[in-house]
Amino acid sequence: MRLLILGGTEFVGRALAEDALARGWEVTVFHRGRHPAPGGAGVLHGDRTAEGGLAALAHGEWDVVADTWSGAPRAVRDTARLLAGRAGRYAYVSTRSVHGEPVPAGAAEDAPVVESSPDAGDMPYPQAKRGGELAALDAFGDRALLLRAGVVLGPWENVGRLPWWLLRVARGGPVPVPEPRDAGLQYIDVRDLASWSLDAAARGLGGPYNLISRPRHTTMEGLFDACVRVTGSDAEPLWTPPGTFLSAGVEPWTGLPLWLPDGPVREGIYEGNAELAHAAGLRCRPVEETVADTWAWLRSVGGRAPLRDGLPGPGMGEETEARLLAAAGGAAGE
Template sequence: MTTRRDLLKLGALGPMLPSLAFARDARPVGKASKSLDILILGGTGFTGPFQVNYALARGHKVTLFNRGKRPSPEWPGHVEQLFGDRNTGDLDALKGRRWDVCIDNPTTLPFWVRDAGKVLAGKVAHYLFISTISVYADGSKRGIDEGDALAVYQGKDAMGETQASLRADLERLYGPLKALSEAEARRQFGERVTIVRPGFIVGPRDETDRFTYWPHRVAQGGEMLVPGDGADPVQFIDGRDLGEWMIRLAEAGTPGTFNALGPAKPTTMDAVLRACEKATGAKPTYTHVAPELLEARQADLPIWVSRKGSLAGYGAVSNTRALRAGLTFRPLETTITDLLAWFRSQPAERRAKLRAGLTREQESDLLKAWRARSA
């Protein structure tokens, strides 16, 4: 089942493949009323390429700043590439430049924002920061909204934390350091700051396989274990919807803080599985298993959060403010279909073992244990 550690890793994604086959939307994209000079910190991870492609389609100029460690996609237009390393404070390539907008995708450490502010404050008109719902202190509260209390840092020196120290104590540090990064963004860039707090980001290019597990398993058919009674709420956002909305927020110059989760209306675990059926044409037989057994066996069932558990709030976060600010969602069946098409396009060794979810052997053992308990 989804654990506190899983939720704290909402933004901790692995390396991405350079393919942009699913970054370009088949729907027509109109030009923006004004062309912007957009600086994207990162830009080659999960959502970054969606931002770049949508920005180019809208007629904006795009500059990327990163370490150049990931292979760069072949963009459908000109993209300026600057190199540096925020871990070592190497931001020289940004000095003496101005942009209308800066989108900060990868930051998990407050000193990254502080150092960016030293170079960019007064040089960008609008700063957008991707945070996480893991910043909230109380994960049990249903209807978490942007005004709720944030996690408090308990360490000695937040600005001294590094990626190594974060990885060593992810559960304790991730949410508080993201919250402090938000505060540092406001300190450095003032009122023209937008904080976006997504939950699980899903869809094509998702290397974590957390959401992929469900349509992949549905497509296999047969008896399938479903956690709980199927009525637990589930929230996530397609990376394309997130990336494109970030560009629209930049165009509108919208400041403020927003929870970025979908769908627009509440959905449940069973509803997600029905959408998987429609997308795959498969018809598994579902067996619902009580959360108590799953918890006792430490079952890896990603995305799902029991509505009766200590993390229930993470399945029912308020997205009202984001909807009012123009966040939209493509149909869930589209996300599922495109995700499976992307996943099936990966090399055989990549597809051989999912990085999240149950193996068929683990699922079979749990189903046997459930039958024995219910006998």
């Protein structure tokens, strides 16, 4: 199989490249040259946002194109149109957020989606991804595979969510963690996303698929315990009412990665429907494996997770945590 990855050097694109290379596929990555390409992959350079930036793609044929673009939809439009006659299938990495934020709890692939256009420039994330879907469908029709990912974790993560938890737990000591300890988490390991996506493209599947584990794949306690085990830390969870976090100025999701208090946003992110993909062979590895492999990768890059360009680092600062620990100690003892 000949695979062209538009990107291919970071997180999801990297996982796609590594998986395809392990299969013996012929892999070409098209990127701006800011990050090293995976060993064994052919390299084409270009900038999709620049005039003439697709020149390197003017020739060549591929069985599958994988596209992780999350910016202006017209970049997907231009690339997909250029490749439509020279590629078999177009796998576009989208998001469940195309259903609108907050995503309705239990939303399957046929739930309503936001309005957008393949010709649009910069837009909010849900509309941008939906515009990318429309661009892929416009150029490839039923040869377009729409990969609607949920929360993505695992090695090469350039968002910093799981790395933040690992690094904080590795420092040890009491760690404030929001109750309830059995709060469910639903996500997908980046390697499971990559493996299923390549299998699906090779099988000729098309249309939208939600790519995420089943609800309650793990819990806050399960995630924390896994982080303790793999880091060998003496960290102990200080289970704390959610209101204490909010009173201390901790922003859900950004100030404490992966945490959302009860409500529509949490339900939409952690109670999604992915039965269509599971019926088509999606398998999600246990949290212990995701955490252990992410820790091994994190240590291999010096314990500092690379962040996507322009993305602020997640997690609370030391002063906020100290304030929270003081408040949590009182709340936990009430």
